[in-house]
Amino acid sequence: MADTAQRTGDHDPVELDRIIIRFAGDSGDGMQLTGDRFTSASAVLGNDLVTLPDFPAEIRAPAGTLAGVSAFQVHISDHEITTPGDAPNVLIAMNPAALRAELHHLEVGGTLIVNTDAFDDRNLTKAGYRSSPLTDGSLDRYTVYEVPMTTVTKEAVADLGVKPRDAERSKNFFALGLVTWMYTRPVDPTLSWIENRFASRPLVRDANVAAFKAGHAFGETAELFDHPYEIKPAHLAAGTYTNVNGNTALAWGLIAAGQLAGLPIFLGSYPITPASDILHELSRHKGFGVRTLQAEDEIAGIGAALGAAFGGHLGITTTSGPGIALKSETMGLAVSLELPLLVIDVQRGGPSTGLPTKTEAADLLQAMYGRHGESPIPIVAAYCPSHCFDAAIEAARIALKYRTPVMLLSDGYLANGSEPWRLPDVSELPDISTAFATEANHTDADGNAEFWPYLRDPDTLARPWAVPGTPGLMHRIGGIEKEDESGNISYDPANHERMVHLRAEKVAGIAADISPVVVEGDVADAEILVLGWGSTWGAIGGAVDRCRARGHKVARAHLVHLNPFPRNLGEVLRRYPRVVVPEMNLGQLVKLVRAEYLVDARSVTKVRGVPFTAGELEAAILKEIG
Amino acid sequence: MIKDDDAKHRPLGRGVGSADVTDVADVAEVAVAPPTTRKDWTSDQEVRWCPGCGDYSILSAVQMLMPDLGVPRERTVFVSGIGCAARFPYYMSTYGMHSIHGRAPAIATGLAMAREDLDVWIVTGDGDALSIGGNHLIHALRRNVDLTILLFNNQIYGLTKGQYSPTSELGKVTKSTPFGSLDQPFNPVSLALGAEATFVARTHDMDRNHMMEVFRRAHDHRGAAFVEVYQNCNVFNDGAFEAVTAKANRESMLIPLVHGQPICFGPDGERGVVLDGQGRARIVEVADVGIGNILVHDEAREEPGLAFMLSRLTAGPTEPTPIGVFRAVQRPDYGSETTRQLVAAQANSSADLAGLLHSRPTWEV
Numbered sequence: 001m002a003d004t005a006q007r008t009g010d011h012d013p014v015e016l017d018r019i020i021i022r023f024a025g026d027s028g029d030g031m032q033l034t035g036d037r038f039t040s041a042s043a044v045l046g047n048d049l050v051t052l053p054d055f056p057a058e059i060r061a062p063a064g065t066l067a068g069v070s071a072f073q074v075h076i077s078d079h080e081i082t083t084p085g086d087a088p089n090v091l092i093a094m095n096p097a098a099l100r101a102e103l104h105h106l107e108v109g110g111t112l113i114v115n116t117d118a119f120d121d122r123n124l125t126k127a128g129y130r131s132s133p134l135t136d137g138s139l140d141r142y143t144v145y146e147v148p149m150t151t152v153t154k155e156a157v158a159d160l161g162v163k164p165r166d167a168e169r170s171k172n173f174f175a176l177g178l179v180t181w182m183y184t185r186p187v188d189p190t191l192s193w194i195e196n197r198f199a200s201r202p203l204v205r206d207a208n209v210a211a212f213k214a215g216h217a218f219g220e221t222a223e224l225f226d227h228p229y230e231i232k233p234a235h236l237a238a239g240t241y242t243n244v245n246g247n248t249a250l251a252w253g254l255i256a257a258g259q260l261a262g263l264p265i266f267l268g269s270y271p272i273t274p275a276s277d278i279l280h281e282l283s284r285h286k287g288f289g290v291r292t293l294q295a296e297d298e299i300a301g302i303g304a305a306l307g308a309a310f311g312g313h314l315g316i317t318t319t320s321g322p323g324i325a326l327k328s329e330t331m332g333l334a335v336s337l338e339l340p341l342l343v344i345d346v347q348r349g350g351p352s353t354g355l356p357t358k359t360e361a362a363d364l365l366q367a368m369y370g371r372h373g374e375s376p377i378p379i380v381a382a383y384c385p386s387h388c389f390d391a392a393i394e395a396a397r398i399a400l401k402y403r404t405p406v407m408l409l410s411d412g413y414l415a416n417g418s419e420p421w422r423l424p425d426v427s428e429l430p431d432i433s434t435a436f437a438t439e440a441n442h443t444d445a446d447g448n449a450e451f452w453p454y455l456r457d458p459d460t461l462a463r464p465w466a467v468p469g470t471p472g473l474m475h476r477i478g479g480i481e482k483e484d485e486s487g488n489i490s491y492d493p494a495n496h497e498r499m500v501h502l503r504a505e506k507v508a509g510i511a512a513d514i515s516p517v518v519v520e521g522d523v524a525d526a527e528i529l530v531l532g533w534g535s536t537w538g539a540i541g542g543a544v545d546r547c548r549a550r551g552h553k554v555a556r557a558h559l560v561h562l563n564p565f566p567r568n569l570g571e572v573l574r575r576y577p578r579v580v581v582p583e584m585n586l587g588q589l590v591k592l593v594r595a596e597y598l599v600d601a602r603s604v605t606k607v608r609g610v611p612f613t614a615g616e617l618e619a620a621i622l623k624e625i626g
Numbered sequence: 627m628i629k630d631d632d633a634k635h636r637p638l639g640r641g642v643g644s645a646d647v648t649d650v651a652d653v654a655e656v657a658v659a660p661p662t663t664r665k666d667w668t669s670d671q672e673v674r675w676c677p678g679c680g681d682y683s684i685l686s687a688v689q690m691l692m693p694d695l696g697v698p699r700e701r702t703v704f705v706s707g708i709g710c711a712a713r714f715p716y717y718m719s720t721y722g723m724h725s726i727h728g729r730a731p732a733i734a735t736g737l738a739m740a741r742e743d744l745d746v747w748i749v750t751g752d753g754d755a756l757s758i759g760g761n762h763l764i765h766a767l768r769r770n771v772d773l774t775i776l777l778f779n780n781q782i783y784g785l786t787k788g789q790y791s792p793t794s795e796l797g798k799v800t801k802s803t804p805f806g807s808l809d810q811p812f813n814p815v816s817l818a819l820g821a822e823a824t825f826v827a828r829t830h831d832m833d834r835n836h837m838m839e840v841f842r843r844a845h846d847h848r849g850a851a852f853v854e855v856y857q858n859c860n861v862f863n864d865g866a867f868e869a870v871t872a873k874a875n876r877e878s879m880l881i882p883l884v885h886g887q888p889i890c891f892g893p894d895g896e897r898g899v900v901l902d903g904q905g906r907a908r909i910v911e912v913a914d915v916g917i918g919n920i921l922v923h924d925e926a927r928e929e930p931g932l933a934f935m936l937s938r939l940t941a942g943p944t945e946p947t948p949i950g951v952f953r954a955v956q957r958p959d960y961g962s963e964t965t966r967q968l969v970a971a972q973a974n975s976s977a978d979l980a981g982l983l984h985s986r987p988t989w990e991v
Contacts, residue, residue, distance in 0.1 A: 044989050189987065233991070242988045252982060259979050266740050268732075285982070286968045287975025291739055295732065296765040303729045303762070304736030307705070310723060311741040333726050423988070426980040468721035468737075468744050471700045476669070476716050478724025479708075488671065489716065 013184045013230035018077035020085035021179065024102040025094030027060050027070045030172035035072025036418075037176055037193060041185040043243035043420055046233030047076040050538065051245075052084035053416040054610065057273070057357045064118075064126040069101040076183075078232040082384070082538030084417065086613040092175055094118060094149070096127035112142045113178070115171065117150035145224050149174050149215075156214035157207040166204075170211035177215025184230040187216065239422040246385035246414035247274070249421065250344065251281035253392025255288050258314050260393065260432045261400055264289040266313040268304035270297055270323065273356045274412040275346035278318045298326035302343065306330060309339045310477075312436060312467035314396060316342040321350045321363045324407075328371045331405055333479050335375040335503060338454075338463045340399035340406075340434075342392075343377075347411040349609050358609025359412035361534045362585035367407040368563055368592065374500045376507040378402070379562040381409040383537035386421035388414060391560065397432040398510060403462040409562070411584070413535045413611045437464035437473055442485075451475055453487040461506035511564040517557045517572055521548060526555035527625055529576040531601065533559040533589050535611060536582050542614025547621050554621060562589070570597040580604055580624045582617055666699065667692040669719040675710060680831035680857035684778060685717055687837040692718075695845055697745045704747045705734040707754040710785050711778040711857075714749040728759025731766035731775070735960070738771050742961045745845070748775045752793040753783050756812050760792075767823040770849040772959040776841070777814055777854050782863035794863075795942055815937040815952055818852040819930045825849065826933065827951045830856035830880075832871040836949065843951055849959040856943060867943045883936070883950035888920035891946065899939065907935040909946055925954045 021038070025031045032053055042049050052073040061068030075085035087107040093099035095118035106112065119134055133139050134146060153174040157167045173194070180187060190212060198205035219225055244252075258265035269279045271294065283292045291308070295301040302317040309315030317327060324345050334341045347363045349355025363370075367379050378398050382391035388410055395408040440449035441464060451473040454463050466473040475487060483490035484498050519529070521544055532540045537558050547554045557572055559565070573579055573593060579601040581590040587603035594601055604620040606612050667689045675681045692702070702720040706712035708727035715722030721744075725733050730748045738746045755763045755777050766773060782800070783789040789802040793814065797806040818826045825847040829840040837855065844851035856867040870879040881891040881899065889899040890912060898912040898920035912920060927933065933953040940947045 040987065044987055046989055046991060236991045238991050240984070240988050240990055242984070242986050244986075255982060256979055259977070264740070266736060268736055286971035288977045288979075288982075289968065289972070291964055291968065293736065293739060295735075296761055299729060300732035300735070300762055300765065303725075303732030304739070306725075307723075307733035307736030307738075308740035309736075310733070311737045311744065313740045315736065329726055330729065337723075422991075423983045426983070468703045468741065469701055471698070474700055474720050474722075476671075476718075476722035476724065478715070478722075479726055480724065 013228045016229050016231050017079065018075065018081065018085075019090065019183065019229065019231060020073065020075045020088045021090040021092070021183075022071055022073040022088035022102060022105060023092045023175070024069055024071040024098035025172070026063050026097070027056060027058065027068045028063065029070070029094050030169075031070045031072050031094070034172045034176045035074055037190050038179060038185065039074050039076075039418060040193070040243055041180065041189050042074070042076045042231075043241070044186060044189050046236075047078065047231050048081050048234035048236060048420060049074060049076045049243075049418075050081055050084045051075075051418045052413065052611070055357050057355070064095055064097055064123045066097050066101050066127060069098050071098070071102055073105075076231055078234050080234060080236060082541045083611070083614050086615040090179075092179065094171070094175065096123045096129055096133070099133060100127045100129065106142060108141050110142055111145065112139060113145045113147060113175075115149040115175070116146045117148050147178065147218065147224070152214055152218060153211045156210045160203065160206050160210060162203060162207045167207060170207045173208045173211040174215035174218070177212040177217075178219045180212075181216045181219030182225065182228050184228050236420065237422055241420045241422055243418050244386055244421045245416055245418040246382065246388040246410055247277040247346070247416070248281055249386050250382070250388035250392050250408075250410060251278045253389035254278075254282065254316055254342070254396070255285055255290060256389065256426075256429060257393045257396035257432065258288065258290070260429055261314055261396060262433045263312070263314045263400075264291065265316060266305060266308035267292045267316045267318065268295050268301040268308070269293070269318045270295050270301045272298075272320045272323050274348055274415040275318045275320050275323070275344065277415065278344065278346070298323040299330060302327040302330040302341075306334055306337070306339060306341055309334075309341050310337070310468070312465070314340065314342070314400070316344065318344040318346070320346050320348050320356075321366065322352065324363060324366055324370065331377065332371045332373060332375050334405040335371070335377060336479050336481075337477050338403045338503075339465070340403055342395055342399055342408060343405055344408045344410065346415045347409060349607070355609045357412065359535070359611060360584050360607055360609065361409070361411050361536075362588065362607065363409065364533070364562065364585065364588040365591070367409060374504060376504050377563065378404060378406045378507055378510055379409060380406060381534045381560060381562055382414055383534060383558055383560065385414050385417050385419050389421075389424075393429065393432065394560070397430065400432055400434040401462065401513070402460055402506060402510060403465055404507065409534060411535050434465065436470065437466035438470060440472060452485050453477055454482055455485045456502070461502060461509060508564050511567045514561045514564075514566055516568040517559060517566040519555050519557045519572055521555040522553040523555055526553045526576050528552075528554055528578040528580060528621060529573065530554065530556040530617075530621060531559070531573070531579055531581045531589070531593065532556070532583075533562055534584070536584060536617075539612040539614050539617050540582060543617030543621055546614060546618045547625075550622075552622070552625055559589070562592075565596065569593070573597050573599045573601065578602070578624055580621060582606075582612060582620065584611070662693045662699065664689045664693060667719050669717050671716045673717050674713065676861050678860040679710070680780065680859070681711060681714070681778060683831045683834060684776070684837065684855055684857060685714065687834045688776075688841060689718070690834070691838045691841050695745075695842070701743060702745045702747070703737060704749060705730045705737065706749045707759055708785070709751040709754045709783075710859075711749050711751040712754060728754055728757070729762060730754070731759060731762035731771075731773070734773050735762075735766055735769070735771045738773055739961050739964050742772070742965060746773050748773055750775065750777050751784075752777065752779045752781060752791045752814070756792040756814060756817065764817070764821040767818055767821040767850045767852060769960040770824050770957050772848060772961050773850050774841075774844045774847075775850065775852045776844075777852065778857040779814055779854050780857045780859035780863055781811075781866045782859050784859050784862055788862040811942070813937060814854040816934060818854075819934045819937055819953060822930055823850055823852045823953070824955050824957045825851035825951070826953045827852070828854045828856070828947075828949045830867060830871045830949065831858060832873070833876075840950065843954070847954060849957055869944045870947045871943075879946050881939070881946050881948040883923050883925070883948050883952060885923055885925045885951065885954075887923060888917055889923050889936075889948075890917075890920060897946070899936070901935075907932075907939055909939065925951045927953075928955055
């Protein structure tokens with residue numbers, strides 16, 4: 001079932017180097033929670049891990065239907081990994097719909113654990129089965145474990161006085177207990193988590209504890225399983241680790257950016273999947289001087305953030321693709337006002353409502369060009385959940401230093417996917433502080449000191465940031481074109497052209513202030529370069545490793561800065577005979593690099609709402625090599 | 627005549643109270659503002675409204691009022707959207723932002739939340755505030771953000787050269803409605819009251835003293851203060867308010883609202899407002915009902931229904947129209963409440979970034 005499996009003796013755990021488990025059930029079955037708890041217990045054990053939550057847009061679609069199936073995939077390993085895995089080794093199916101919707105993911109010969117209690121005629125019909133797959137031979141290619149989860153759970157909680165209907169709701173904890181035993185996960189973290197989470201509802205708490213323990217005992221005593229498995233801790237770099245998803249890391253990165261800049265932070269936001277958790281997380285941290293406004297709409301969210309930025313705060317707005325569309329006029333104003341502002345796009349499947357809970361990375365061209373007029377905006381993209389922390393600080397650094405709105409791109413996969421994160425030493429984080437203007441910067445014809453809001457720093461081309469409340473620097477800014485330096489309204493054609501160029505040059509100049517793109521793999525003699533951005537990072541890494549293991553010479557480079565590009569990107573692209581660009585869109589970065597560098601970069605695309613697997617990209621790279 | 631007892635006491639340089647984060651208010655520690663004159667509040671920019679525009683007299687009233695308010699110029703910010711009125715910030719020697727169409731209340735909300743020490747004004751028009759920006763206006767009002775909102779209502783789109791606006795009268799013939807407009811107009815005062823604004827008033831561009839008094843009251847109100855200013859557009863909608871604001875008509879057509887006083891108007895106060903048996907506000911001859919039965923104006927009434935009824939006395943500025951303060955009630959303002967939560971959270975937090983990163987289960991490798 002996995003790469004290595006060594007038998008050590010009866011009932012002793014058999015060691016595996018990695019395992020991919022997929023939990024699947026009804027939206028109301030608590031599969032995300034079950035997966036998350038299993039992940040946390042594995043993290044505490046020191047495994048490397050990557051998760052892939054995969055849930056429907058409907059909060060609770062009708063029970064037992066295919067539309068309501070919610071799944072959570074976790075890849076745990078004793079070595080470093082970067083993807084949630086290609087095909088699960090184990091599928092836990094809580095009902096027929098989950099089996100039908102998810103079975104195609106399971107590797108042939110994989111392990112299938114089903115809740116047989118849910119396989120009644122009604123549920124089978126709802127899932128579209130004409131005969132029970134448990135008896136008709138259709139599961140012969142898998143190792144099937146039939147477990148009456150509902151019955152055993154009900155028995156386990158019977159003495160507690162739980163109502164039968166409520167008793168059934170604890171069956172996800174039974175499943176969790178069972179896999180906790182199967183993979184030798186520690187019991188205590190889950191038990192103490194249940195104690196805390198349900199402290200105010202003692203009956204629910206006790207039922208969940210009983211179900212969890214029953215699942216664990218079932219594994220141990222039922223004659224179904226010969227032995228448990230274990231996955232030893234991974235040899236990760238020394239340090240303190242925590243398990244984090246992208247939205248949390250991003251929110252923490254924003255808090256860190258405020259601290260590192262010495263500025264209070266202000267978030268103006270409107271709830272939207274999959275970005276809302278950043279609003280939720282930041283709202284909890286007022287202790288850090290974080291102000292949050294759940295605005296009346298997306299436009300007000302960015303408007304309030306821009307107003308706070310005018311007032312000297314680190315202004316932030318968070319959203320997904322449709323929200324960016326609504327904010328784009330205000331982003332144009334921010335370009336014109338030349339104020340620092342962070343615009344965060346946690347991308348999802350589009351256009352329109354599209355696939356709101358599924359991942360896609362098709363907003364790159366919107367980030368790049370989706371505004372009126374010539375309005376260049378720097379773009380930073382996170383590439384793995386924990387990188388969202390660093391990316392937030394980097395985006396803030398650019399915004400503050402260059403007095404510009406910056407777009408930070410994440411996506412649904414990064415937002416909800418989690419991984420162990422080696423916590424940074426706070427003292428080693430960069431200083432991104434910036435100074436407000438405090439005195440006049442010009443003298444008028446009569447020798448009086450005055451303040452010119454558009455008199456730029458000659459190096460960065462950034463204009464001074466003079467915040468209201470500063471005596472002597474009163475000035476007016478606005479969306480109308482302003483005269484270079486003085487900032488007064490100007491309709492002069494030559495001045496407008498100068499200002500358009502200045503704004504473009506300011507953003508282009510950031511290239512001198514960002515890291516060059518790093519090439520990894522067969523740097524010197526690769527037959528092909530794989531260029532990526534965003535959350536394809538993990539799958540590209542896996543694919544490149546596999547191709548190299550097959551003896552091919554492959555190099556890879558991954559962009560964090562998408563506008564401007566790193567200065568060495570053109571040279572890197574021209575260095576290799578072939579360039580392939582995998583993207584979770586129909587080829588957006590590839591258009592940009594072809595246009596910018598006149599290279600024959602090829603596109604590999606996927607827009608199925610789930611990330612590339614390493615296997616898919618391995619095949620794509622091999623095909624390009626020919 | 628206009629009471630002034632809810633004058634706000636703005637905190638000077640109130641920090642967010644964190645040792646690590648400098649609140650930007652600290653850069654503006656000024657205890658007492660030096661005296662200023664109108665000239666100090668006038669910017670060097672040439673005013674570019676059409677000759678004869680009502681905006682000139684409103685600008686004068688504001689510039690003349692500012693020295694009396696005791697707020698330093700650097701702590702004063704005018705934010706506007708788009709439209710003729712929206713050029714206003716450029717003419718004030720304060721901080722200012724001329725933003726985008728309809729969004730001034732959103733931008734000003736962020737500024738006022740971030741910087742409680744600032745005196746934030748919004749200058750807007752009927753199209754800006756009630757059409758494209760209607761959503762932001764009602765939400766700024768319901769949240770009670772500490773803003774002074776001046777809505778210049780000329781019942782027409784001026785900057786785009788004469789289309790009907792959301793306050794234009796039904797049947798209005800304009801370039802975009804050659805057969806007459808079909809849109810029921812908003813009554814801005816009714817709308818603000820419907821959003822439960824804590825301060826709602828109306829004044830007009832022909833009476834500088836009245837404007838100054840109403841603006842002062844609005845400024846001194848803590849929370850969102852909304853003022854509708856009848857403003858004549860002499861190019862595209864000349865004389866829209868003449869029936870009530872022309873000098874010869876005012877006594878008989880404007881109904882001054884005075885807190886604690888019976889609502890009477892006319893050259894000798896011979897007409898008044900009563901609540902009839904059906905609970906409707908109605909104009910009567912005082913002699914017919916007796917002064918004791920005339921409605922006594924109570925702007926501080928918590929429940930906005932009566933103020934709303936007063937706002938419905940007239941269908942438009944062609945009938946006797948109430949002016950002055952409809953409503954002035956106390957409610958915590960949004961910025962103060964935000965700060966209250968922040969300060970309480972900071973009292974229980976060390977704002978320790980390393981602590982945050984280690985706040986979930988961790989393990990050592």
